[in-house]
Amino acid sequence: MKQISLADLRPLPLGQVYRLIEPGPVVLVTTALHGRPNAMAMSWHTMMEFEPPLVGCVISGRNATFEVLKTTKECVIAIPTVEIAEKVVRCGNTSGRKVDKLARFRLTPLAASRVKAPLVAECYANLECRLVDARMAEKYNFFVLRVLKAWIDPSRKRARTIHHMGRGVFMVAGRTIRLPSRMK
């Protein structure tokens, strides 16, 4: 895979973000605390509003990210494809409390434009997010994020996202069909 820099990415209009999140891909969530980056794998997320895009997500209190997100109020949702599925799973299997997972699994952090958390160069899309509602964090580990800026890699023609089905089984995005939907 060629080395990607921010100049290779294209800003995605915020009103299009739902098209990335709605199909339910496994994502990476990156954070940064005192300059130290971290990344976790996440599948429990949903769109909550089209524009400005809101994403709701569940991040367990057992994850290092839980406290860092509450403290910094910033993260990046990075959307990987099947080419790096193994790195994503290894991020999910490892705690970031002692390990720089991005470095260990050779994922390249890129400076984001609006938050201190890094983009992940190898990911198809990256969403810079601000925490806007943590009222359900104590009871449900549920956070509401607002997407401030979205990036997409225009060199990827067919982004085969991965979708977790439990017990180490992942569905890979298949063919697309077009139906006369009046849904947005």
Add this chain to the structure above:
Amino acid sequence: MKQISLADLRPLPLGQVYRLIEPGPVVLVTTALHGRPNAMAMSWHTMMEFEPPLVGCVISGRNATFEVLKTTKECVIAIPTVEIAEKVVRCGNTSGRKVDKLARFRLTPLAASRVKAPLVAECYANLECRLVDARMAEKYNFFVLRVLKAWIDPSRKRARTIHHMGRGVFMVAGRTIRLPSRMK
């Protein structure tokens, strides 16, 4: 498609429900008010807890289901596959305020065991749900549902769910891969 009855379905252990919701399929949400069933298409949902399974979902106040769910505190999440994708989209395109959508689109309601909302016979899986938290309904149209009972059609060997990508484009679930995940 052969006619399915409740006897053809198998109860799914509640701890397995996340394996259906987590990959992000388009689902139907059925309700019943005064014996009158309704169904809507929904893509904005997330798992929130493994067991008892909690599902968070966004249902717009523009949908008839919003008020009915708040009133009856019950619904069924029915998970369709690509074979009935066109019916699902037609449910999404039509308001249930004046039309019995299940009848119009030839979807078969089956009596559920724990709620008055119907199961959908043609769907691969059906989750009987109770509304347990509507505190975020006003601000975000967000509801927390508890799955009381889950049914799966054991005759389906390969359930090709559909995943909304916006503008009438749907991704059909592709191949599965296995990776050594420690995620549940």
